Amino acid sequence: MPLVRNPILPGFNPDPSVLRVGEDYYIATSTFEWFPGVQIHHSRDLANWELAARPLSRKSQLDMRGDPDSCGIWAPCLTHDGERFWLVYTDVKRKDGSFKDAHNYIVSAPAIEGPWSDPVYANSSGFDPSLFHDDDGRKWFVNMLWDHRRRPQLFAGIALQEFDPRAGRLVGPRKNIFPGTELGLVEGPHLYKRNGWYYLLTAEGGTGYEHACTLARSRDIWGPYETHPQKHILSSKDHPHAALQRAGHGDIVDTPDGRTYLVHLTGRPITQLRRCILGRETAIQEACWGDDDWLYVKNGPVPSLFVDLPAARDDTKYWAERRYTFEAGLPADFQWLRTPEPERIFRTGGDGRLTLIGREAVGSWFEQALVARRQTHFSIDAETVIDFSPSDERQFAGLTAYYCRFNFFYLTVTAHSDGQRELLIMASEASFPLGGLRFPLPAPAPIPNQGKVRLALSIRGRDLQFYYALEGEQELKKIGPVLDASIVSDECGGHQVHGSFTGAFVGVAASDLNGTAAEAHFDYFLYRPVHHESDRYEI
Structure with missing residues (x-):
């Protein structure tokens, strides 16, 4: 397969959520204070991507007037339940200081182009929500918890609660299912199910140079969750000279022929001051499932600058005036x-x-x-x-x-x-x-x-x-x-x-x-x- 150079979404495209529906791949990324909200890119081969939609495009869905810099839309999660696309996202109204005012919403659509529904309010207990569709038809809402009393670690863990789409609200008990590892700052949760295991992929270490993807699993959706033997399946934190830095906040996708890939946030610093002029970008890594039913990043956990993908990338448009x-x-x-x-x-x-x-x-x-x-x-x-x-x-x-x-x-x-x-x-x-x-x-x-x-x-x-x-x-x-x-x-x-x-x-x-x-x-x-x-x- 062709070697493709990372990132696959250059420039400001952070916090990727990846999805495959049939032969089509989609990546949703954060847009923060920029309107319309959420970018969704489309690809047929994981290498060549085109902007397909910005679904939060009207006042009934999103009004960010007064949102401070780097607030607004955080960490969207895009999923599909076999009938509809679902998008969950946070609109952050305050982030600095001890408190976070972070409101979580859910919208859906029959097609990626829309029409996207008006939002259903979920909660405000933390940010980075995701929606997991279990094989029994139930839907589960997952987000990190914010606790302003905890110092210096204000990140309290990952919460799970059922979402009832007919009632349009969260129902039943809420439980903190994963406190994270000693790296701290646990956020960005995604749930998956494979071979009877529930897998919980989280981001840890903040979004700077200590960033990491942490994987845990459980036989029961409510836990307890054990962490991966490596703890962090992807990170540049111990490799300051790696080409791709700030690696973390990932999501997993399978190809039709059974290959597995991890998309993740990254940054490419320049100057001796290590400044990421282009912001946080989206990269991709090949991964595989081991005999122990754990996921491992190929040549990881340090992210690779080059990765095998199903097709070569056509850079003509990228370099075009x-x-x-x-x-x-x-x-x-x-x-x-x-x-x-x-x-x-x-x-x-x-x-x-x-x-x-x-x-x-x-x-x-x-x-x-x-x-x-x-x-x-x-x-x-x-x-x-x-x-x-x-x-x-x-x-x-x-x-x-x-x-x-x-x-x-x-x-x-x-x-x-x-x-x-x-x-x-x-x-x-x-x-x-x-x-x-x-x-x-x-x-x-x-x-x-x-x-x-x-x-x-x-x-x-x-x-x-x-x-x-x-x-x-x-x-x-x-x-x-x-x-x-x-x-x-x-x-x-x-x-x-x-x-x-x-x-x-x-x-x-x-x-x-x-x-x-x-x-x-x-x-x-x-x-x-x-x-x-x-x-x-x-x-």
Whole structure:
């Protein structure tokens, strides 16, 4: 079989849940504060994946306005009971400090494209829920338990309770069936049944460099569960030089011919500071069942950069330049932040342009006009052409490399208080108090008050450079110094360790702090992957 290089879902695609229905494979991943919620990719061969659906797409299913950075949709689980698809997920409203406000919901659909139902509320006792369909027809809801009294380990174990789909609620007793191992931070549970055993796969060690997949089993669904002889069937925690780091949070799938694979979260750090610019990604490992009825990762527990898959991967599309226009709506690669009312922040039209309606400041947790796509390569070029007539310094719009409110670089068209249009670079870094702004240009660059402006950026590993050209000019000119692109990463997200969960995006944004909804128009958006010598682990 062909050797395929990990990851299979590059860029921000964490917490994978994998499913096979007939000849079709699906992977659901977390989207956090990005709307619509949950990404579902489809494949026929485990090597080549296409975005198939984002099922949480309307206000009755999801409203994340006010959700802090790296909150929102955590760790979805996608399953099928022979008739319907089921998706369970958490909407996290608070995560920092001693408390987690984490609400768990269940939706279902007859097909992966939908229509997806309105959500059924399950509970709020913890996060990372999954749904297990037993062979007797019963359905079981599994999630981790949060206990704010336990210090420093606030993770109290894995809870099991029956779900009644007709009643639309959890029923019967709830039991803590697995406390986890001494590695701690047990979460991300998935249940399976094979040869009379119930298997419980969990994530442990947090989502940083101690991350791991832990396997346990029991003859009874209620336990007790014994841990695997290796305890952790997958982890990079003891191998800091492995190409794939942060390996954990996995799920298991079988092929029609009886092979077994484990999909899992991973990260590819660059720089001596080990920063994961592309965020947490999805990788895959071949596994096998031993004579002792335990699952073992091939060549594990350290994840392999290359894996045997049923087919080779066609990387043509991965390396292709994408020039996006907007006459047919927002392209599928793009998302926006938090709001289920996108008509208030952008519109598309027959002229092919994207219009952003200036709302709150960049980094707002409520309503900001920012539309972006994942950065899925270590080195890229991106550009757009903007038509924007700001009246003062409270109106600004342009091109951004964005992670969260504490981590972004932003080349804007704005104006001085006297109305003179100018270019300004804004940078926000977690190392600044409360995510305060700094301005890399010695002074804003005045530009004519009329005419479109071409804005561009290049990222080469950790180096980011902005460019611009005025209307009628062919050649882009550098503006500002070389910036540290590695700041737009999990490790610099402004939270404590294990606290930043998304990934780098590139896109366009517009703000109007005067409250007059000034509009910025963008002719196109260009994303160009670039081969570069610094990209040691590039696909």
